[in-house]
Amino acid sequence: MALILFDLDGTLIDSEPGITASLGYAFAKVGAELPPREVLRSWIGPPFWQTFPSVLGDDHARIEAAIDHYRARFEDIGWSEHAVYPGIAELIPALADAGSALAIVTTKPQPQAQKIIDNLPFGHVFARVYGPDIKGRHCAKAEMIAQALVDFDARAEQAAMIGDRHFDMEGARANDVRALGVGWGFGSEEELLGAGAEAIAMDASELHELLRTHRKSIPSRQALHRWGRG
Numbered sequence: 001m002a003l004i005l006f007d008l009d010g011t012l013i014d015s016e017p018g019i020t021a022s023l024g025y026a027f028a029k030v031g032a033e034l035p036p037r038e039v040l041r042s043w044i045g046p047p048f049w050q051t052f053p054s055v056l057g058d059d060h061a062r063i064e065a066a067i068d069h070y071r072a073r074f075e076d077i078g079w080s081e082h083a084v085y086p087g088i089a090e091l092i093p094a095l096a097d098a099g100s101a102l103a104i105v106t107t108k109p110q111p112q113a114q115k116i117i118d119n120l121p122f123g124h125v126f127a128r129v130y131g132p133d134i135k136g137r138h139c140a141k142a143e144m145i146a147q148a149l150v151d152f153d154a155r156a157e158q159a160a161m162i163g164d165r166h167f168d169m170e171g172a173r174a175n176d177v178r179a180l181g182v183g184w185g186f187g188s189e190e191e192l193l194g195a196g197a198e199a200i201a202m203d204a205s206e207l208h209e210l211l212r213t214h215r216k217s218i219p220s221r222q223a224l225h226r227w228g229r230g
Contacts, residue, residue, distance in 0.1 A: 003154040007163030008106040008113055009044050010185025012088050018081030019044055026070035030062050044186045045165040047139055079116055085184055087204025089122055096125040101152055103128040105144045141171030169195035180210055
């Protein structure tokens with residue numbers, strides 16, 4: 001049985017509206033100017049304790065306060081301010097119907113991610129949601145992927161990790177799991193390929209086709225053109 005691991009933000013859902021609105025609320029609360037949109041988009045994926053210092057400096061108390069304010073708004077309403085990417089609502093049940101085991105591996109706090117998954121119409125097909133605790137501990141993608149392989153008793157060659165950021169590809173490569181990028185999220189082609197993506201799908205149907213194919217080595221540019229890249 002295949003094990004297919006999905007990132008959440010930028011892969012299954014466009015969560016930018018809820019995240020950026022919650023960031024705006026948090027930064028206003030601590031009296032800081034909100035960075036431009038392109039910076040905020042780059043913050044979707046990595047833990048905030050890694051990104052907030054670029055604006056808030058080394059003031060740990062202020063960073064923690066901003067994270068707490070963000071969390072308060074996100075848990076109230078921000079979690080629901082998202083849209084499922086086209087084709088995903090059809091793809092996920094199709095993969096489950098074909099006999100694949102599905103799980104989420106995200107750097108979003110596990111309780112927040114679980115709430116989102118539980119409220120998606122296809123969320124019930126995901127057997128597990130892996131994510132850090134609410135304080136952001138244990139958030140390395142590689143470690144969570146390794147745990148999923150153990151929990152599902154799956155060999156690396158039976159598994160794939162799908163995501164839109166370099167963390168997803170690096171975590172997959174660290175576990176010798178297929179690393180498949182998606183071209184509709186918050187990362188770039190250069191970011192994904194540089195992190196070892198085997199291929200990049202431009203829509204859900206291309207992703208489905210990639211998952212049907214046998215495992216390949218990191219693709220050449222010619223191979224990427226096959227999937228609409230370049």
